[in-house]
């Protein structure tokens with residue numbers, strides 16, 4: 327994970343190291359993009375390619391693009407009009423450093439630059455038909471039927487009790503959809519069959535939901551300093567979570583069940599080597615940050 331994360335980090339730094347971007351905007355983009363995230367999404371893209379025994383070269387632009395989309399979503403999520411957070415990963419949020427207008431633009435810039443970047447997978451050797459499919463899927467999983475839709479439902483569900491189905495909808499779209507994109511994009515680049523794609527989608531949906539439940543559990547039990555949050559930062563959030571809705575014990579057993587389902591789908595997909603994807607599924611529930 328670390329080697330892949332470092333590789334993507336270096337490429338991201340190169341991509342925004344250009345005098346063509348106005349300096350303040352460039353600094354604001356770099357501030358959040360190079361702020362020490364786990365790089366889970368890029369690693370998923372590259373690990374999926376490796377699971378098919380393929381070179382990761384054509385996956386690097388896709389991996390960089392998804393990290394840009396993820397970073398834009400965090401910058402916008404932290405804005406006063408949304409979650410109004412002052413800290414992210416232990417540092418002041420983008421708008422606290424650069425002001426709201428520049429933070430909005432930095433998010434917009436990362437979202438649009440992501441689409442320019444993903445297209446360069448073609449120059450890195452990916453067939454254009456596969457790149458086109460990935461562009462469409464990125465728009466779809468990150469857009470109104472995906473992550474943005476989930477964020478909207480999350481905002482509307484604040485301060486009101488949600489049913490388990492409503493909470494699942496929010497988690498599915500706000501969090502899991504981008505992880506699903508990563509695995510599908512790696513598989514599409516690798517030339518997976520439709521059956522393998524659908525099994526890997528099942529794997530990703532399960533780890534995506536597990537990722538969010540673990541996030542909710544860590545909000546209750548985690549060391550907030552380790553997670554880069556100021557102590558007590560979640561007290562202002564009146565959002566439904568799995569531990570609040572079904573209790574901690576049931577949340578933990580649901581987590582285990584989701585990872586088992588994810589691993590079953592991996593086995594059925596008959597990949598060349600599923601060990602890294604298995605390890606990533608385990609990491610998602612074992613992580614403490």
Ligand code: GRG
Nearest residue numbers: 363364365366399400402403474477500501541
């Ligand atoms: C503003 C369109 C829009 C969407 C925002 C991602 C998101 C949707 C909101 C962030 C709020 C949040 C904490 C969601 C839970 C899951 C999540 C995406 C956590 C952060 O992802 P990590 O842990 O972050 O991979 P790092 O810091 O490692 O990159």
